[in-house]
Amino acid sequence: MVLRTIIAVLFAALIAFPAAAEKYITLVGTTSTDNSGLYNKILPLFTAKTGIQVRVVSVGTGRAINIAKNGDADVLLVHHQTSEEKFVAEGYGVKRYDVMYNDFIIVGPGNDPAGIMGLKSVAAGLARIAETRNFFVSRGDDSGTHKKELAIWKMAGVDAAKASGKWYREAGAGMGATLNTASAMPAYTLSDRGTWLKFENRGGLRLLAENDPLLINPYGVILINPKRHPHVKAKMGQAFIDWITGTEGQAAIKAYRINGRQAFFPNAKR
Secondary structure: HHHHHHHHHHHHHHHHHHHHEEEEEEEOOOHHHHHHHHHHHHHHHHHHHHHHHEEEEEOOOOHHHHHOOOOOOEEEEEEEEEHHHHHHOOOOOOEEEEEEEEEEEEEEEEOOOOOOOOOOOOHHHHHHHHHHHHOOOOOOOHHHHHHHHHHHHHHHOHHHHHEEEOOOEEEOHHHHHHHHHHOOOOOOOOOEHHHHHOOOOOOOEEEOOOOOOEEEEEEEEEEEEEOOOOOOOOOOHHHHHHHHOOOHHHHHHHHOOOOEEEEEEEEEOO
Protein backbone atom coordinates (compact mmCIF):
# COMPACT_ATOMS: atom_id res chain seq x y z
CA MET A 1 0.00 0.00 0.00
CA VAL A 2 2.82 2.37 0.92
CA LEU A 3 4.64 1.54 -2.35
CA ARG A 4 1.49 2.33 -4.35
CA THR A 5 1.17 5.67 -2.57
CA ILE A 6 4.80 6.59 -3.32
CA ILE A 7 4.40 5.68 -7.00
CA ALA A 8 1.20 7.70 -7.24
CA VAL A 9 2.85 10.76 -5.68
CA LEU A 10 5.84 10.55 -8.03
CA PHE A 11 3.57 10.15 -11.06
CA ALA A 12 1.51 13.15 -10.02
CA ALA A 13 4.67 15.22 -9.57
CA LEU A 14 5.86 14.38 -13.09
CA ILE A 15 2.50 15.43 -14.54
CA ALA A 16 2.40 18.63 -12.53
CA PHE A 17 5.98 19.66 -13.27
CA PRO A 18 6.97 18.26 -16.70
CA ALA A 19 9.35 21.10 -17.46
CA ALA A 20 11.44 20.38 -14.35
CA ALA A 21 12.75 17.21 -15.97
CA GLU A 22 13.95 18.99 -19.13
CA LYS A 23 16.22 21.97 -19.63
CA TYR A 24 15.69 23.75 -22.95
CA ILE A 25 16.08 27.00 -24.83
CA THR A 26 14.14 28.28 -27.82
CA LEU A 27 16.21 29.24 -30.84
CA VAL A 28 14.52 31.27 -33.55
CA GLY A 29 16.42 31.11 -36.81
CA THR A 30 16.35 31.01 -40.56
CA THR A 31 14.68 28.41 -42.74
CA SER A 32 17.85 28.16 -44.82
CA THR A 33 19.89 26.95 -41.85
CA ASP A 34 17.16 24.47 -40.95
CA ASN A 35 16.53 23.28 -44.53
CA SER A 36 20.23 22.61 -45.01
CA GLY A 37 20.14 19.98 -42.26
CA LEU A 38 22.77 21.76 -40.13
CA TYR A 39 20.67 21.88 -36.96
CA ASN A 40 19.99 18.15 -37.06
CA LYS A 41 23.73 17.55 -37.13
CA ILE A 42 25.09 19.97 -34.56
CA LEU A 43 22.36 20.56 -31.96
CA PRO A 44 22.47 16.99 -30.56
CA LEU A 45 26.18 17.57 -29.87
CA PHE A 46 25.37 20.63 -27.76
CA THR A 47 22.64 18.76 -25.90
CA ALA A 48 24.93 15.81 -25.21
CA LYS A 49 27.52 18.14 -23.68
CA THR A 50 25.21 20.38 -21.64
CA GLY A 51 21.92 18.53 -21.17
CA ILE A 52 20.14 21.55 -22.69
CA GLN A 53 17.62 20.82 -25.45
CA VAL A 54 17.26 23.34 -28.28
CA ARG A 55 13.76 23.90 -29.63
CA VAL A 56 13.98 25.50 -33.07
CA VAL A 57 11.49 27.94 -34.57
CA SER A 58 12.40 28.14 -38.26
CA VAL A 59 11.18 31.21 -40.17
CA GLY A 60 12.62 33.92 -42.41
CA THR A 61 14.99 36.48 -40.89
CA GLY A 62 12.46 39.34 -40.79
CA ARG A 63 9.86 37.26 -38.97
CA ALA A 64 12.53 35.71 -36.73
CA ILE A 65 13.61 39.17 -35.59
CA ASN A 66 9.99 40.14 -34.82
CA ILE A 67 9.54 36.96 -32.78
CA ALA A 68 12.73 37.77 -30.90
CA LYS A 69 11.61 41.37 -30.30
CA ASN A 70 8.46 40.01 -28.67
CA GLY A 71 10.57 37.87 -26.33
CA ASP A 72 9.18 34.61 -27.72
CA ALA A 73 12.62 32.98 -27.92
CA ASP A 74 15.91 32.98 -26.05
CA VAL A 75 18.43 33.09 -28.89
CA LEU A 76 18.30 34.54 -32.42
CA LEU A 77 20.39 33.09 -35.28
CA VAL A 78 19.87 34.81 -38.64
CA HIS A 79 21.72 36.14 -41.68
CA HIS A 80 21.20 39.82 -42.32
CA GLN A 81 23.91 41.71 -40.45
CA THR A 82 22.40 45.19 -40.83
CA SER A 83 19.14 44.01 -39.23
CA GLU A 84 21.03 42.11 -36.52
CA GLU A 85 23.09 45.16 -35.56
CA LYS A 86 19.94 47.30 -35.44
CA PHE A 87 18.28 44.66 -33.22
CA VAL A 88 21.14 44.98 -30.72
CA ALA A 89 21.38 48.79 -30.98
CA GLU A 90 17.67 49.11 -30.14
CA GLY A 91 18.18 47.05 -26.98
CA TYR A 92 16.44 43.85 -28.04
CA GLY A 93 19.65 41.82 -28.10
CA VAL A 94 22.72 41.72 -25.87
CA LYS A 95 25.53 41.27 -28.40
CA ARG A 96 25.95 39.95 -31.95
CA TYR A 97 28.52 37.19 -32.49
CA ASP A 98 29.80 36.00 -35.85
CA VAL A 99 29.07 32.28 -36.27
CA MET A 100 29.67 31.19 -39.86
CA TYR A 101 29.08 32.06 -43.47
CA ASN A 102 28.21 30.41 -46.74
CA ASP A 103 27.09 32.07 -49.95
CA PHE A 104 24.16 32.68 -52.25
CA ILE A 105 23.89 31.38 -55.80
CA ILE A 106 21.58 31.92 -58.75
CA VAL A 107 19.93 28.78 -60.11
CA GLY A 108 17.66 28.56 -63.11
CA PRO A 109 16.52 26.57 -66.14
CA GLY A 110 19.19 24.32 -67.59
CA ASN A 111 18.96 25.98 -71.02
CA ASP A 112 19.58 29.38 -69.36
CA PRO A 113 17.23 31.42 -71.60
CA ALA A 114 18.47 34.74 -70.15
CA GLY A 115 22.10 33.82 -70.84
CA ILE A 116 23.52 34.59 -67.39
CA MET A 117 25.97 31.68 -67.25
CA GLY A 118 29.54 32.93 -67.07
CA LEU A 119 28.71 36.48 -66.00
CA LYS A 120 31.01 37.62 -63.19
CA SER A 121 28.49 40.13 -61.83
CA VAL A 122 25.32 38.79 -60.22
CA ALA A 123 23.73 42.24 -60.64
CA ALA A 124 24.36 42.00 -64.39
CA GLY A 125 22.75 38.56 -64.33
CA LEU A 126 19.58 39.83 -62.67
CA ALA A 127 19.48 42.78 -65.06
CA ARG A 128 19.58 40.35 -67.99
CA ILE A 129 16.75 38.26 -66.48
CA ALA A 130 14.67 41.45 -66.23
CA GLU A 131 15.54 42.54 -69.78
CA THR A 132 14.53 39.18 -71.24
CA ARG A 133 11.51 38.89 -68.92
CA ASN A 134 12.30 35.34 -67.96
CA PHE A 135 10.55 34.03 -64.86
CA PHE A 136 12.22 34.75 -61.52
CA VAL A 137 10.81 33.42 -58.24
CA SER A 138 11.48 35.50 -55.13
CA ARG A 139 11.02 34.20 -51.62
CA GLY A 140 9.05 37.38 -50.97
CA ASP A 141 9.02 36.71 -47.23
CA ASP A 142 11.29 39.40 -45.71
CA SER A 143 13.93 36.74 -45.04
CA GLY A 144 17.66 37.39 -45.16
CA THR A 145 17.69 35.79 -48.61
CA HIS A 146 14.86 38.06 -49.76
CA LYS A 147 16.63 41.15 -48.37
CA LYS A 148 19.82 40.19 -50.23
CA GLU A 149 17.89 39.65 -53.46
CA LEU A 150 16.21 43.05 -53.21
CA ALA A 151 19.58 44.71 -52.60
CA ILE A 152 20.99 43.11 -55.76
CA TRP A 153 17.97 44.16 -57.85
CA LYS A 154 18.57 47.73 -56.63
CA MET A 155 22.24 47.52 -57.67
CA ALA A 156 21.07 46.24 -61.06
CA GLY A 157 18.81 49.27 -61.46
CA VAL A 158 15.69 47.12 -61.66
CA ASP A 159 12.41 47.76 -59.81
CA ALA A 160 11.30 44.13 -59.69
CA ALA A 161 8.17 45.01 -57.69
CA LYS A 162 6.69 46.64 -60.80
CA ALA A 163 6.83 43.24 -62.51
CA SER A 164 5.14 41.41 -59.64
CA GLY A 165 2.72 38.83 -60.96
CA LYS A 166 4.27 39.00 -64.44
CA TRP A 167 7.78 37.63 -64.94
CA TYR A 168 8.60 38.32 -61.27
CA ARG A 169 6.78 35.94 -58.91
CA GLU A 170 6.76 36.08 -55.10
CA ALA A 171 6.42 32.76 -53.33
CA GLY A 172 6.00 34.14 -49.81
CA ALA A 173 7.67 30.97 -48.56
CA GLY A 174 10.87 29.42 -47.28
CA MET A 175 13.84 28.46 -49.40
CA GLY A 176 12.82 24.86 -50.00
CA ALA A 177 9.32 25.80 -51.13
CA THR A 178 10.69 28.58 -53.34
CA LEU A 179 13.08 26.14 -55.04
CA ASN A 180 10.15 23.77 -55.60
CA THR A 181 8.24 26.57 -57.32
CA ALA A 182 11.24 27.51 -59.47
CA SER A 183 11.74 23.86 -60.42
CA ALA A 184 8.10 23.46 -61.44
CA MET A 185 7.90 26.58 -63.64
CA PRO A 186 10.95 26.49 -64.38
CA ALA A 187 12.38 29.83 -63.28
CA TYR A 188 15.45 31.55 -61.92
CA THR A 189 15.85 32.15 -58.20
CA LEU A 190 18.38 33.19 -55.57
CA SER A 191 19.22 30.41 -53.09
CA ASP A 192 21.63 29.90 -50.25
CA ARG A 193 24.12 27.23 -51.24
CA GLY A 194 23.39 24.94 -48.27
CA THR A 195 19.70 24.52 -49.12
CA TRP A 196 20.54 24.02 -52.80
CA LEU A 197 23.01 21.24 -51.95
CA LYS A 198 20.34 19.53 -49.84
CA PHE A 199 17.51 20.10 -52.35
CA GLU A 200 16.51 16.93 -54.21
CA ASN A 201 13.64 18.14 -56.42
CA ARG A 202 15.85 20.05 -58.88
CA GLY A 203 14.10 19.00 -62.06
CA GLY A 204 15.71 21.01 -64.86
CA LEU A 205 17.33 23.59 -62.58
CA ARG A 206 21.08 24.06 -62.51
CA LEU A 207 23.55 26.38 -60.81
CA LEU A 208 24.22 29.30 -63.15
CA ALA A 209 25.90 32.10 -61.18
CA GLU A 210 28.20 32.05 -58.15
CA ASN A 211 31.34 33.45 -56.52
CA ASP A 212 30.49 37.16 -56.78
CA PRO A 213 31.63 38.81 -53.48
CA LEU A 214 28.11 40.28 -53.22
CA LEU A 215 26.84 36.75 -52.59
CA ILE A 216 28.72 36.14 -49.32
CA ASN A 217 26.16 35.22 -46.64
CA PRO A 218 27.26 35.75 -42.98
CA TYR A 219 25.29 34.45 -40.00
CA GLY A 220 25.13 35.97 -36.53
CA VAL A 221 23.87 34.73 -33.16
CA ILE A 222 22.39 36.98 -30.47
CA LEU A 223 21.09 36.46 -26.93
CA ILE A 224 17.72 38.15 -26.52
CA ASN A 225 18.03 40.86 -23.87
CA PRO A 226 16.80 39.60 -20.46
CA LYS A 227 16.57 43.21 -19.23
CA ARG A 228 13.78 43.74 -21.77
CA HIS A 229 12.29 40.25 -21.37
CA PRO A 230 13.10 38.90 -17.88
CA HIS A 231 11.81 35.41 -18.71
CA VAL A 232 14.60 34.86 -21.25
CA LYS A 233 16.81 31.93 -20.25
CA ALA A 234 19.94 34.02 -20.35
CA LYS A 235 22.36 31.60 -18.70
CA MET A 236 21.42 28.65 -20.91
CA GLY A 237 21.13 30.86 -23.99
CA GLN A 238 24.62 32.24 -23.43
CA ALA A 239 25.88 28.69 -22.89
CA PHE A 240 24.63 27.85 -26.38
CA ILE A 241 26.27 30.95 -27.87
CA ASP A 242 29.55 30.14 -26.12
CA TRP A 243 29.39 26.59 -27.48
CA ILE A 244 28.50 27.40 -31.10
CA THR A 245 31.16 30.14 -31.28
CA GLY A 246 33.69 28.04 -29.37
CA THR A 247 36.05 25.30 -30.45
CA GLU A 248 33.54 22.43 -30.42
CA GLY A 249 30.69 24.24 -32.13
CA GLN A 250 32.93 25.72 -34.79
CA ALA A 251 34.46 22.30 -35.47
CA ALA A 252 30.96 20.79 -35.80
CA ILE A 253 29.95 23.46 -38.33
CA LYS A 254 33.14 22.90 -40.31
CA ALA A 255 32.61 19.14 -40.35
CA TYR A 256 29.07 19.30 -41.72
CA ARG A 257 28.91 18.06 -45.30
CA ILE A 258 26.15 17.78 -47.88
CA ASN A 259 26.94 15.29 -50.62
CA GLY A 260 30.59 15.53 -49.61
CA ARG A 261 30.74 19.34 -49.81
CA GLN A 262 31.26 21.73 -46.90
CA ALA A 263 28.05 23.70 -46.45
CA PHE A 264 29.06 26.36 -43.91
CA PHE A 265 32.37 27.97 -42.95
CA PRO A 266 32.89 28.88 -39.27
CA ASN A 267 34.14 32.42 -38.63
CA ALA A 268 33.59 33.15 -34.93
CA LYS A 269 36.05 35.60 -33.37
CA ARG A 270 36.97 34.64 -29.81
